[in-house]
Amino acid sequence: MNNQRYMLAAGLIVLALIGPFVVYPVFLMTALCFALFACAFNLLLGYAGLMSFGHAMFFGMGGYFFGYVVKTAGLPPEVGLLAGVAGAALLGLATGALAIRRQGIYFAMITLAFAQMVYFICVQAPFTGGEDGLQGIPRRALLGGLIPIENDRALYYVVLAIFLFGFAAINRFIHSPFGQVLKAIRDNEQRALSLGYEADRYKLLAFVLSASLAGLAGATKAMVLQFATLTDVSAGMSGEVVLMALVGGLGTVLGPVLGAFVIVAMQNYLASFGEFVLVIQGAIFVVIVMAFRKGLVGEIGDWWRARQKAG
Amino acid sequence: MLDIFSIPLPALFGQLLLGLINGAFYAMLSLGLAVIFGMLNVINFTHGAQYMLGAFAAWLMLTNLSIPFWVSLVLAPLVVGLFGVVIERLLLKRIYHLDHLYGFLLTFGLALVIEGLFQWKWGSSGAPYPAPIPGGYNLGFMFMPAYRGFVVVAALVICLATWYGIERTRLGAYLRAATENPTLVRAFGINVPRLITLTYGLGVALAALAGVLAAPIQQVSALMGTNLVLVVFAVVVIGGMGSIMGSIVTGFGLGLIEGFTKVIYPPASNTVIFVVMALVLMVKPAGLFGQTK
Numbered sequence: 001m002n003n004q005r006y007m008l009a010a011g012l013i014v015l016a017l018i019g020p021f022v023v024y025p026v027f028l029m030t031a032l033c034f035a036l037f038a039c040a041f042n043l044l045l046g047y048a049g050l051m052s053f054g055h056a057m058f059f060g061m062g063g064y065f066f067g068y069v070v071k072t073a074g075l076p077p078e079v080g081l082l083a084g085v086a087g088a089a090l091l092g093l094a095t096g097a098l099a100i101r102r103q104g105i106y107f108a109m110i111t112l113a114f115a116q117m118v119y120f121i122c123v124q125a126p127f128t129g130g131e132d133g134l135q136g137i138p139r140r141a142l143l144g145g146l147i148p149i150e151n152d153r154a155l156y157y158v159v160l161a162i163f164l165f166g167f168a169a170i171n172r173f174i175h176s177p178f179g180q181v182l183k184a185i186r187d188n189e190q191r192a193l194s195l196g197y198e199a200d201r202y203k204l205l206a207f208v209l210s211a212s213l214a215g216l217a218g219a220t221k222a223m224v225l226q227f228a229t230l231t232d233v234s235a236g237m238s239g240e241v242v243l244m245a246l247v248g249g250l251g252t253v254l255g256p257v258l259g260a261f262v263i264v265a266m267q268n269y270l271a272s273f274g275e276f277v278l279v280i281q282g283a284i285f286v287v288i289v290m291a292f293r294k295g296l297v298g299e300i301g302d303w304w305r306a307r308q309k310a311g
Numbered sequence: 312m313l314d315i316f317s318i319p320l321p322a323l324f325g326q327l328l329l330g331l332i333n334g335a336f337y338a339m340l341s342l343g344l345a346v347i348f349g350m351l352n353v354i355n356f357t358h359g360a361q362y363m364l365g366a367f368a369a370w371l372m373l374t375n376l377s378i379p380f381w382v383s384l385v386l387a388p389l390v391v392g393l394f395g396v397v398i399e400r401l402l403l404k405r406i407y408h409l410d411h412l413y414g415f416l417l418t419f420g421l422a423l424v425i426e427g428l429f430q431w432k433w434g435s436s437g438a439p440y441p442a443p444i445p446g447g448y449n450l451g452f453m454f455m456p457a458y459r460g461f462v463v464v465a466a467l468v469i470c471l472a473t474w475y476g477i478e479r480t481r482l483g484a485y486l487r488a489a490t491e492n493p494t495l496v497r498a499f500g501i502n503v504p505r506l507i508t509l510t511y512g513l514g515v516a517l518a519a520l521a522g523v524l525a526a527p528i529q530q531v532s533a534l535m536g537t538n539l540v541l542v543v544f545a546v547v548v549i550g551g552m553g554s555i556m557g558s559i560v561t562g563f564g565l566g567l568i569e570g571f572t573k574v575i576y577p578p579a580s581n582t583v584i585f586v587v588m589a590l591v592l593m594v595k596p597a598g599l600f601g602q603t604k
Contacts (some may be wrong), residue, residue, distance in 0.1 A: 013531070051415075063335055098592045098593065101593075102548070104411055105348075105354050106548060109354065109545075109548055110588070110592065112541060112544055113542075113544055113545040113548065113588055114448040114589075116538075116541045116542070116585065117543075117585035117586070120582050121501070121582060123581075124578055124581075187472065191344055239419060239423070242419075274431070275427050275431045276426075278424075278427035279424050279427035279428055279431065279575065281420075282421065282423025282425075283420070283424055284420070285416055285417065285421075286402065286420040289406065289420065290402060293409075293413070
């Protein structure tokens with residue numbers, strides 16, 4: 001079993017390294033940003049049992065912070081990425097502290113409402129550029145000119161590194177004692193409380209971590225595509241990240257990554273359908289909830305284990 | 312001239328009336344959400360789309376079949392309510408045993424499908440619906456369009472009728488009992504699954520009725536319910552879903568607060584309800600009228 005796991009990991013890394021020579025690099029970079037976003041969302045849902053329906057606020061604001069720092073203030077992109085993470089973390093602290101006061105479905109509604117509030121603020125605030133968004137964010141070289149990211153392929157490896165950093169960080173959280181307590185709270189909050197764990201603190205920390213990584217994903221996306229717009233803070237984006245995690249498999253490690261690639265690819269190929277993409281997305285939601293709640297990775301995993309048993 | 316905060320009185324009352332009308336829709340929609348959640352344990356994300364369907368049904372009936380407003384006020388909720396029954400029988404019924412989140416996701420997906428189809432067929436720009444009661448009254452301190460006055464009164468009547476139906480009738484008693492303990496109510500020989508279907512149909516019909524009432528005030532468009540349902544979620548969090556009267560009071564109250572904000576500090580009028588939600592979460596997390604379970 002472990003052997004197979006290493007082979008899978010090695011295969012994926014080789015794919016990731018040769019990717020930009022086979023597939024359009026901007027597509028891969030966009031998909032990686034969404035994959036990190038979906039992983040951040042999944043950290044909260046899969047391991048803390050909290051479904052945020054407002055994660056677009058962290059993703060979108062991460063992009064706006066990056067754009068503001070790099071374009072308006074003229075600072076290097078490293079500072080922009082840090083600003084995206086820090087800004088999203090602060091926003092996560094403020095909204096998370098309030099949202100975790102309710103559980104279950106109320107938590108989803110509260111995060112959704114806060115995201116809508118952030119959206120309305122973004123429409124009006126001067127620093128987001130309103131309806132136009134921030135366009136033409138310059139791509140300056142990273143680390144004082146050491147890494148020239150004007151080149152798409154060079155930038156791809158930077159984005160891959162950022163994604164792997166985020167992915168590794170999430171796995172570190174999940175397998176740490178902190179992650180174990182989080183899972184205990186998810187499964188039985190009363191019991192964790194009675195054992196002396198302050199559930200709210202753990203939940204808030206998980207929320208802030210998830211928000212920061214979503215902010216990192218958003219800032220990275222703004223670096224790649226060179227714009228930040230209202231789409232990324234909208235309720236539709238919050239729904240999209242849920243869809244990615246759901247398609248791939250909630251609570252699985254690789255599921256959100258696969259889900260993100262599937263949804264981004266689908267949007268690329270179906271772009272000509274216009275509004276119909278929404279209909280298809282909605283239909284996927286319905287079909288998955290009704291029939292494939294484990295998602296792609298969950299179903300494939302089941303099939304693989306069944307085959308192993310039989311063979 | 313009597314001024315409050317140096318704001319001319321007609322402007323103040325005009326905005327308060329608008330707030331009251333918005334509040335009427337918040338109240339009707341949050342009421343339906345609360346009733347559905349009580350019985351089905353599903354937060355009906357499709358509520359906004361079903362409100363839109365009500366408005367569209369009335370508009371299509373008028374333009375294609377020249378069915379007047381007053382007939383579609385009955386007919387449209389009936390049609391949309393039946394559509395709700397079909398959804399409940401085909402889809403929702405199968406996921407009650409799962410976590411609440413799946414109902415939320417399923418109805419979110421349905422809303423995307425419905426709104427996407429209507430946007431695809433009729434575009435995003437709205438179609439006007441002529442006001443069924445033209446004219447208005449000069450009340451001295453402000454001008455009151457007749458239809459808007461009617462909407463406020465009608466919404467109040469609808470809300471109070473729903474309250475009466477649930478709190479004071481036999482069917483309502485079954486409903487409340489089944490919300491508390493479905494197994495026990497079943498043991499008494501009451502067909503609980505049918506009661507659940509009926510509840511969903513009624514909740515959806517209520518949303519559609521709100522949609523028909525909204526048609527002459529707003530443009531009839533595919534996305535008219537998209538943002539509204541998000542605000543109504545905040546209203547539901549503020550009020551808590553424990554009491555019917557609570558939903559009504561919270562809905563109208565928040566509409567008024569929103570209208571008042573539009574006079575005092577217009578940029579905040581979009582966000583004020585969410586700010587109120589944050590404050591309520593700090594002080595009384597279960598909501599103003601909610602009980603902690």
